[in-house]
Amino acid sequence: MEKGRLRKLGLKNLKWLHKHPALKERKEQVIMQELLNDASWxxxxxxxxxKSLEFEFNTQSLLQQAFAENKRVLMPTADQDRRLTFHLITxxxxxxxxxFGVEEPVAAPIVSAEEIDLLIVPGIVFTHEGYRIGFGGGYYDRFLQSYQGHTCSLVFSEQIQEGWTVESFDLPVKQLFIS
Structure with a gap:
């Protein structure tokens, strides 16, 4: 199946899960607990x-947990060249x-990629090997080409789709937390 069709299927599955808030919340709690118990976190x-869109894994609780643990939290902005820059937020x-409808920080200091210990990578569709399909702009694929730190994604089982062709520029995340 081609990536465009997989992306549509992934979005359909995410929106279905969003219409079942109790199930979505249970899955988010399991995923979040696994992440918080992991050495990478x-x-x-x-x-x-x-900052997640309403149908994605809700990152608000994770953000609050990071602040409670006195971790530095960064969020990206995207430029016209489809490059991500990460900013320190409070x-x-x-x-x-x-x-695109994504919330981005305004006037927050830029932090270099080398300072990121853990990058939580969003996506629409994933394989168990960590390959992902995002919204189609290639922003994270470009960033991951030079990023050397640890990567993970927070994935609902409804987002897992095997059997699609990985392209040469696709880079997997190192760890998936799935429920």
Whole structure:
């Protein structure tokens, strides 16, 4: 199946799960607990993640947990060249919605990729090997080409689709937390 069709199927599955909030919340709790118990989270001082869209894994609780543990939290902005830059945020950081509908930090300091201990990579569809299909802009694929730190994704079982062709520019995340 081609990536465009898989992306549509993945979005359909995510939106179905969003319509079942009790199930989605249970799955999020399992995934979050697995992540919080993992050495990659426990050892990380600087964590990069996105503010989720309503149908994605809700990162708000994870964000609050990171602040409670005094971890540095970074969130990305995207430029016209489809490149990501990560910014240090605080509970007071102001966000604005980008042209894709994603909330991005405004006027927050830039932090270099080398300082990121754990990068939580979003996606729509995943294989068990960590290959992913995102929204189609290639932003994370470009960033992952030079990023050397630990990567993970927070994945609902409804997002797993095997048997699609991985392309040369596709880079897997190192760890999946799945429920």
């Amino acid at each position: 426990q050892q990380a001082q600087t964590i990069a993640m996105t 509970p007071e950081t102001v966000f604005e919605r980008s042209f």
